[in-house]
Amino acid sequence: MKKNPGRQDSIVNRIIDGSVNIESEKEFENLLNIFPNEPSLHRALADLLVKNNSKEAADDAYEQSVELFIDTGRILPAVVSKILKWRIARPVDNEGRDFYARIHDCKSLDKPLNRFFTELSYQEFVSILLKMVPCRFPADTIIKRPGDIENYLYFVVSGAVSESSLPRANMSSESKGRHQVDLTESEFFGNIYPFEQEKVSHTQVKTITNVEVVKISKPDLIKICRKYSELGFKIDNLYTWRNESDEKGATQVIRKTVRHQLPTRVYMKVFEITAGGAPLQIEGFADDISSGGACVVIREQYRFGPPDVMVGKNVKLEVVLSNAAVHLTILGRIVWGKDIFLEGKKSVAVGVRFTEMTDNDRELLHDYCSGSEGEQNLIWSLWESMVK
Known part of the structure; x- marks a missing residue:
C-alpha cells in the first residue's frame, strides 16, 4: 500500500x-x-x-x-x-x-x-x-535493484524514497495491489538479517526527492555482533517492530514531521517599492511558517526585478488559515529572496521575518503551527482536495 x-x-x-x-x-x-x-x-x-x-x-x-x-x-x-x-x-x-x-x-x-x-x-x-556512512542521492536515482545482493542496511535521514516490488504470479489479486511503500525520515530498507543467509533483493528502491541516507554494511554489523552478542537480537527486533507498525500510524507520523510546512494562503503588501508609489499587492502561499516568520512563494507575474530588490522591504501579511475563517494580520520585513522553480514553473521565494503582531494573532499562529495530529490531518485533507 x-x-x-x-x-x-x-x-x-x-x-x-x-x-x-x-x-x-x-x-x-x-x-x-x-x-x-x-x-x-x-x-x-x-x-x-x-x-x-x-x-x-x-x-x-x-x-x-x-x-x-x-x-x-x-x-x-x-x-x-x-x-x-x-x-x-x-x-x-x-x-x-x-x-x-x-x-x-x-x-x-x-x-x-x-x-x-x-x-x-x-x-x-x-x-x-x-x-555509518552518510550518502546523498538526487531525485529519481535507483539505490537498489531486484537481483542485487543485500549487503547494506540503509536509514533515511531526509527526503523520501519509494520501495517497490513486482507482483509475483502466486500472489492473490488483493496482494498484487500492495507492492509499493514510500519511506521517509527514520525509516529503513535493506534485508540483511539473519546474517548467515545471503539474500537477494526482491525490491527496487528509488529516490522520490533528493535524499540523504546513512548506510552500514552487513560485514561491519557481523563484526560488531561478534563482539557484542546481544546486538543481533536487537537488530532482529528492529525488523519485527517495523513489520508490526500500523500503516495508518506511520502516515500520521509522516504528516506530523512536516507540521511547519502546512500550505497557507498569504496576501502580502510590499511597501517602499518606489518613492511615493503605491504598495505592491502580492498573492502567494507559505509552505514554511513559524511564530518568527515565513517563506512565501510568489508567482513570476508579480516579479518587478531581481529577488534581492525586495530584501529589506517592509511588508504587511494577511495570513489565511486552513479553514479560511481566520485571517491573521502580521507586519514583517523581507530578509531573504531567491529565484526557484516549483512544479516546473519559475517562481520567487522570499523569507519574511515577523516584526509585529497582536497577542491574539500570535497565539492563533502558535496553535496553528503546533496543532494536534487530528487538526493537521484535516489541514492536509483540505489542501489535497484543493489541488486535485
Whole structure:
C-alpha cells in the first residue's frame, strides 16, 4: 500500500536537500532569523561552513542542530549531525557518553528505529555510529535493484524514497495491489538479517526527492555482533517492530514531521517599492511558517526585478488559515529572496521575518503551527482536495 510521503517541495526542505542552493553564510543567518529552531537549517549551515573550512563555526552549528533534533525527538538526524561533528574533532569519552545518555532518555519512540537506538548499550551505540556512512542521492536515482545482493542496511535521514516490488504470479489479486511503500525520515530498507543467509533483493528502491541516507554494511554489523552478542537480537527486533507498525500510524507520523510546512494562503503588501508609489499587492502561499516568520512563494507575474530588490522591504501579511475563517494580520520585513522553480514553473521565494503582531494573532499562529495530529490531518485533507 502506498503511503503519502508528505509535501517534500517546501522551501525549507528544498534548501535542506540542496535543490535550492544557499551560497553564503549571510543567507543562512537571514533564514535562521526566521526559523531559529529549525534544526535542519543549522545542519545545512554547518555543512556549508565545513565546505568553507570554517571548522570551529561548523562544530558549533552541528552541535546546535543536534540539540534541536533531540528536543523534537528526531534521533537519526541528531545521530548524523553528531557523526559529522566528530569528523571535525574526535570526541572525548565524556562527550560520547553524554550524547548516548541524551539519546537513551529520548521519549519519542513512535518509530522502530528510534526504539532501536534507545535500547543499544553504549558500546553497541558507538560501534554502529563509527561504521555509518552518510550518502546523498538526487531525485529519481535507483539505490537498489531486484537481483542485487543485500549487503547494506540503509536509514533515511531526509527526503523520501519509494520501495517497490513486482507482483509475483502466486500472489492473490488483493496482494498484487500492495507492492509499493514510500519511506521517509527514520525509516529503513535493506534485508540483511539473519546474517548467515545471503539474500537477494526482491525490491527496487528509488529516490522520490533528493535524499540523504546513512548506510552500514552487513560485514561491519557481523563484526560488531561478534563482539557484542546481544546486538543481533536487537537488530532482529528492529525488523519485527517495523513489520508490526500500523500503516495508518506511520502516515500520521509522516504528516506530523512536516507540521511547519502546512500550505497557507498569504496576501502580502510590499511597501517602499518606489518613492511615493503605491504598495505592491502580492498573492502567494507559505509552505514554511513559524511564530518568527515565513517563506512565501510568489508567482513570476508579480516579479518587478531581481529577488534581492525586495530584501529589506517592509511588508504587511494577511495570513489565511486552513479553514479560511481566520485571517491573521502580521507586519514583517523581507530578509531573504531567491529565484526557484516549483512544479516546473519559475517562481520567487522570499523569507519574511515577523516584526509585529497582536497577542491574539500570535497565539492563533502558535496553535496553528503546533496543532494536534487530528487538526493537521484535516489541514492536509483540505489542501489535497484543493489541488486535485
